[in-house]
Amino acid sequence: MHTDIQPFRIDIPEDAIDELTRRLRATRFPPTLPGDDWSTGVPVHYLRRLVDHWADSFDWRAQQEALNAFPQFTTVIDGQTIHFLHVRSAVDGALPLVLTHGWPGSFVEFLDLIGPLTDPEAHGREAADAFDVVIPSLPGFGFSSPVVEGGWDAARIGRTWATLMERLGYERFGVQGGDIGAAVSPQVARAAPTRVVGVHVNGSLGMPLRAPSEAELASFTPLELDRLARVQAFMRDEYGYIAIQSTRPQTIGAALVDSPVGLLAWIIDKFHAWTVPREALPEAVVPLDRLLTNVSLYWFTETAGTAAYVGYAQHTAWGAVDEPSGVPTGVIMFAHDVGIRRYAEREHTITRWTDVTDRGGHFAALEEPAVLIDDLTEFFRPLR
Numbered sequence: 001m002h003t004d005i006q007p008f009r010i011d012i013p014e015d016a017i018d019e020l021t022r023r024l025r026a027t028r029f030p031p032t033l034p035g036d037d038w039s040t041g042v043p044v045h046y047l048r049r050l051v052d053h054w055a056d057s058f059d060w061r062a063q064q065e066a067l068n069a070f071p072q073f074t075t076v077i078d079g080q081t082i083h084f085l086h087v088r089s090a091v092d093g094a095l096p097l098v099l100t101h102g103w104p105g106s107f108v109e110f111l112d113l114i115g116p117l118t119d120p121e122a123h124g125r126e127a128a129d130a131f132d133v134v135i136p137s138l139p140g141f142g143f144s145s146p147v148v149e150g151g152w153d154a155a156r157i158g159r160t161w162a163t164l165m166e167r168l169g170y171e172r173f174g175v176q177g178g179d180i181g182a183a184v185s186p187q188v189a190r191a192a193p194t195r196v197v198g199v200h201v202n203g204s205l206g207m208p209l210r211a212p213s214e215a216e217l218a219s220f221t222p223l224e225l226d227r228l229a230r231v232q233a234f235m236r237d238e239y240g241y242i243a244i245q246s247t248r249p250q251t252i253g254a255a256l257v258d259s260p261v262g263l264l265a266w267i268i269d270k271f272h273a274w275t276v277p278r279e280a281l282p283e284a285v286v287p288l289d290r291l292l293t294n295v296s297l298y299w300f301t302e303t304a305g306t307a308a309y310v311g312y313a314q315h316t317a318w319g320a321v322d323e324p325s326g327v328p329t330g331v332i333m334f335a336h337d338v339g340i341r342r343y344a345e346r347e348h349t350i351t352r353w354t355d356v357t358d359r360g361g362h363f364a365a366l367e368e369p370a371v372l373i374d375d376l377t378e379f380f381r382p383l384r
Helices: 014-025 045-057 058-065 107-118 154-167 180-189 212-221 221-239 241-249 249-258 259-276 288-301 304-312 370-384
Strands: 005-010 070-079 081-085 095-100 131-136 171-176 197-202 328-333 347-357
Touching: 014 058, 014 259, 014 288, 045 259, 045 288, 058 070, 058 288, 058 370, 081 107, 081 154, 081 347, 095 107, 095 154, 095 180, 095 197, 107 131, 107 288, 107 370, 131 154, 154 180, 154 370, 171 180, 171 370, 180 197, 180 259, 197 370, 212 221, 241 249, 241 259, 241 328, 249 259
Parallel strands: 095 131, 095 171, 171 197, 197 328, 328 347
Antiparallel strands: 005 070, 070 081, 081 131
16 A cells, blocks of 8 residues: 655646647637627637647746645555645744635635635734635545546545544544535535544535425525525526536547536636626736636646546435534635525534625635635634
């Protein structure tokens, strides 16, 4: 069994960068549909502008250098290569914290959190709130590839993260995540309930799996009714990507691994739909070069298909309800999120629930890093 931890640096070959540029400049764009607006997907006129920037202005080499400024490693757990960032705080007694990303994200989501979490005094915060930060790439995502076998559901990933933290020498630690990370983080606590001091998640924890009864609806608050309506709208208008990725990840992977513009459109569509305000262009919420760095990671690692497979095709127990781990759990719901506390409490020991109704989307660490840091810091403070 491989238990070694190996240093890792991103080193994309020059010919791969040149090949990406060549493909971008040779793109065959689709004909525009009536209106050429977001109602049918990414508008062609907007996609052309992004492709021009990616081909002619985006500097992958500079982004790679910035990413390599953070200590990175790989290790093999349960036969799977796991890539992760590990940034230790200089503060004695810093609490270790695992940050888990989702789809269509990557470890890039958390870059703006690393400094304030590991060196809080340099960012106007208290030294006592310092964290050692561990940011793994989910199996099949980025440099945690290729996927060597199936079965990488949230529970198995949770056990893997617990093993990773043991391998790093951490006896006590916290976990945080959004999207897929919000499913994985509680599973880490279920795998190691005596070692995980707290679980903090952002995103839609606690969505109803069935239509509420009339009696339930009568007890819903206006906020809960709004969230339920948006769940229903999502299932009606936006579920298509889940249906494709959960049933045909190899097919969609063939398209996205071969076409950088197809990959860009597939991902940027979600950044438009899931960031707040929705009517804004994605780069008005998240810097364009950060968006393209994330997409470039998917491109260079050829992981669009494996990410779809692990992220959406591994639900072996859809609808199953887990028992609460007993580990204190904090939840922050931003304006885009649709979680309902009464449902979340069936599976989680909720000790803190924060509703932020006027800002923030699905990508909290990218959109509202300061608000997210404030909430997770306050949640973990009494648990250290």
